[in-house]
Amino acid sequence: MKRFMISWGVVSLLSLAALTCAQAETIAPPQFTDVKVDSLLLEDAIAQALARNPDLAVFSLEKQALGARTLQSSLLPNPRLAIDVDDAMGSGSFSGFDRSETTIRLEQRIELGGKRDARRHAGQMAESLAEWSYTGKRLDVLADVHKAFAETLKSQHKIELAQEQIELGEQFYNAVNEKVKAGQAPTIEIIKAQVALANYGIELKREEIELDKARRELARVCGADKPNFNQALGDLHRIEPVPPKEPLKQRLLITPHLAFWESEEKRQQAMVDVELSKTIPDLSVSGGFRRVEETDDSAVVFGFSIPLQLFDRNQGGVAEARIRYAQAGERRKAAELQVYQTFQEAYQSLYYAHSFASALQVKILPAAQKAFDAISEGYKYGKFGLLDVLDSQRTLFDTKAQYLDAVAEYHKASAELKHLTDSFTISSDELGKESVEETSK
Numbered sequence: 001m002k003r004f005m006i007s008w009g010v011v012s013l014l015s016l017a018a019l020t021c022a023q024a025e026t027i028a029p030p031q032f033t034d035v036k037v038d039s040l041l042l043e044d045a046i047a048q049a050l051a052r053n054p055d056l057a058v059f060s061l062e063k064q065a066l067g068a069r070t071l072q073s074s075l076l077p078n079p080r081l082a083i084d085v086d087d088a089m090g091s092g093s094f095s096g097f098d099r100s101e102t103t104i105r106l107e108q109r110i111e112l113g114g115k116r117d118a119r120r121h122a123g124q125m126a127e128s129l130a131e132w133s134y135t136g137k138r139l140d141v142l143a144d145v146h147k148a149f150a151e152t153l154k155s156q157h158k159i160e161l162a163q164e165q166i167e168l169g170e171q172f173y174n175a176v177n178e179k180v181k182a183g184q185a186p187t188i189e190i191i192k193a194q195v196a197l198a199n200y201g202i203e204l205k206r207e208e209i210e211l212d213k214a215r216r217e218l219a220r221v222c223g224a225d226k227p228n229f230n231q232a233l234g235d236l237h238r239i240e241p242v243p244p245k246e247p248l249k250q251r252l253l254i255t256p257h258l259a260f261w262e263s264e265e266k267r268q269q270a271m272v273d274v275e276l277s278k279t280i281p282d283l284s285v286s287g288g289f290r291r292v293e294e295t296d297d298s299a300v301v302f303g304f305s306i307p308l309q310l311f312d313r314n315q316g317g318v319a320e321a322r323i324r325y326a327q328a329g330e331r332r333k334a335a336e337l338q339v340y341q342t343f344q345e346a347y348q349s350l351y352y353a354h355s356f357a358s359a360l361q362v363k364i365l366p367a368a369q370k371a372f373d374a375i376s377e378g379y380k381y382g383k384f385g386l387l388d389v390l391d392s393q394r395t396l397f398d399t400k401a402q403y404l405d406a407v408a409e410y411h412k413a414s415a416e417l418k419h420l421t422d423s424f425t426i427s428s429d430e431l432g433k434e435s436v437e438e439t440s441k
Contacts, residue, residue, distance in 0.1 A: 030394025040229035042149050045222055049145045052223025056141050066130045070123030075117060082109040098293055103301060105288030118273045125267035131261050133427040136256035139419050141221065146415035146424075148218040153236040154408035155211035157399060162204035165397050169197040172376075172393070176386065189386045196390055236407055239361065240414075242354050243423075245347055249340075251421040257339050261332035268325040274322040278314040281307045292328075339420070346417045353410040360403040368392075368399040 037044075081104075088100035147190065173193040179185040219227040252258060287302040375392040380382040418424045 028426040034195070037228065038230045039233040040218075040231070042146070042232075042234050045145050045149055045218065045232075046142065048222040048224070049141050050138070053141050053221065054223060056134075056137055059130070059137045063127065063130045063134055066123065066127045070127055073119035073123045076116070077109045077111065081105075082107060082286075100293050101290060101291040102293075103288060104239060105286050105301060106254070107284060107286040110283045110285065112282055113277040115274075115277040115280075115282075118270070118277040122267065122270035122274050124208075125263065125270045129260065129267050130265045132256045132260040136260060139154070139256060139422060139424075142424050143415045143419035144221040145218075146418075147412045148214065148221050149232055149234065150236065150408045150411035152211070152214040152218045153234050154404050155207065155214040156231060157236060157404050158207045159204070159211055161397065161400055161404070162200065162207045165393075166197070166200045166204060168393065169200045172389065173197055175380070185386070191385055192390070196393075235403070236411070237361070239354060239357055239407065239410060242351050248347070248417065248421045248423065249343060251423060252339055252343060255339075255420065255422040256334075257420065258336060261328070261335045265328040265332055268321070268328040272318070272321040272325050275314060275317040278317060279309070280374070281309055343417075343420050346413065346420055350410070350413040350417050353406065353413045357403070357406040357410045360399065360406050365399055365403050368396045372396040 084103040084105070085097075085104075086101045087094050088097045089095070093099060171331070173190075176185060176189050176193045180187055180190055215227040215229075215232075218232065219225070243254050283304060283306050285302075285304045289301045292298070372392040372395070375384050375388050379386070379389045
C-alpha cells in the first residue's frame with residue numbers, strides 16, 4: 001500500500017510538471033525577395049517600409065509580447081501537490097516503513113483583494129500604450145519615407161540640371177571657339193570656357209554622389225540594405241496651398257504624440273491599483289489524505305494559512321506607484337507643451353518653405369532665365385563679354401538648384417507637419433472643410 005502511494009505521488013508530481021511547461025512559440029522573421037524595379041512610386045515605398053522596416057517591426061513584436069504578458073498575469077496560481085513521509089527509514093523500530101505516516105496534500109493559494117483583475121487591467125493598459133507607441137513609430141516611418149523620397153527626387157533633378165549645364169557649356173564652348181577662329185574674341189576666352197566646362201563636370205560627379213546617398217537612405221527606411229529601384233518617380237514640383245492652421249492644431253489631441261502620455265497616465269493608475277491589491281494578504285488552503293501504517297488507519301487533513309502583515313504592508317510599493325502616477329501626469333503636461341511648440345515651429349517652417357518655393361517658381365526663376373537668354377543673345381553680337389555670360393549662366397543654374405532645394409524642403413516640411421498631426425491620409429481640401437465646419441459651429 002505504501003509503495004503504491006509513494007509511486008502515485010511521484011507520477012503525479014511529474015505529470016503536473018509536464019502540464020505546466022509552456023511551449024515557446026517561435027516567430028520566424030518575414031522573408032522578402034528583393035526584385036529590382038525600374039521606377040519606384042511613393043506609394044510603393046510606403047508599402048515596402050510598413051512591411052519591412054525593422055524599427056517598426058520591433059514595436060509590432062513589443063505589442064505581441066505585452067499581449068502574452070497580459071495573458072500570463074491573468075492566470076490563476078497553480079495548485080501545489082505535497083507528499084510527506086514521516087517516521088520511516090530510521091533506526092530501531094523506525095528502520096522500515098511499518099511505523100511510517102504518509103500524507104498526500106493539495107495546496108491552493110487564493111488571491112484576495114482583486115489582484116488578478118488589477119494585474120490584467122494593468123496589462124491591458126500596457127498593451128494600449130504599446131499600440132500608441134507602434135502608431136507613433138508608424139508615423140515616424142511614414143515621415144522618413146516622404147522625406148527620403150523627396151530628397152531622392154531632388155537629387156535626380158540635380159543630376160539632370162548638372163547634365164543640362166554641361167550640355168549648355170559645350171554649346172557655349174563651341175560658340176566661343178567659332179568666335180575666336182573668326183577673330184571676334186581673344187584666345188583666353190576658350191581657356192575660360194574650358195575651365196567652366198570642367199567645373200560643370202565636377203559638379204555632376206558631386207551630384208552623383210549625393211544621389212547615391214539619397215537612394216541608399218530611401219532604401220534603408222524601406223527596410224532594404226541597398227536600392228532595389230532604378231529611379232524614384234514623383235512630382236517634386238507640385239506645391240499645394242498651406243492647409244489652415246486650426247484644424248491641424250485640433251488634431252494634435254488625437255495624435256499618438258499626446259495619446260501616448262494619456263495612456264501612460266492610465267497605466268500608472270492601474271499600477272497603483274496593483275500595488276494596493278497587494279496590501280490584502282492571500283489565503284492558502286490545503287487538504288489531503290494521511291495513512292498511518294502502524295495502525296492501518298487513514299484520515300483527512302486540511303488547513304489554511306494567511307500572512308500576518310505586521311511589518312510589510314507594501315507601503316513602499318504603494319507610495320512608489322502613486323509617485324509614478326503623479327510623474328506620468330507631469331510628463332503628459334510637458335509633452336503637451338513640447339508638441340504644441342513643435343507644431344508652431346513646423347507650421348511656420350512649412351509656411352516659409354511654401355512661400356520661398358512659390359516665389360522661386362513664379363518670379364525668381366523666370367527672371368533668371370530671361371536674363372540669361374538676353375545676355376547669351378547679346379554675347380553673339382558683342383554686347384556682352386564672356387564673363388557676363390558665365391555669370392548669368394551660373395546665376396541661372398544656382399537659382400534652379402536653389403529652387404530644387406526649396407521644393408524639397410517644402411515637401412519635407414509638409415511631411416513633418418503631417419507627422420505631428422497624423423494627417424498623411426488627409427488632403428488640404430478636407431482640412432479646409434473641417435475649418436469651415438468648425439467656424440460655422
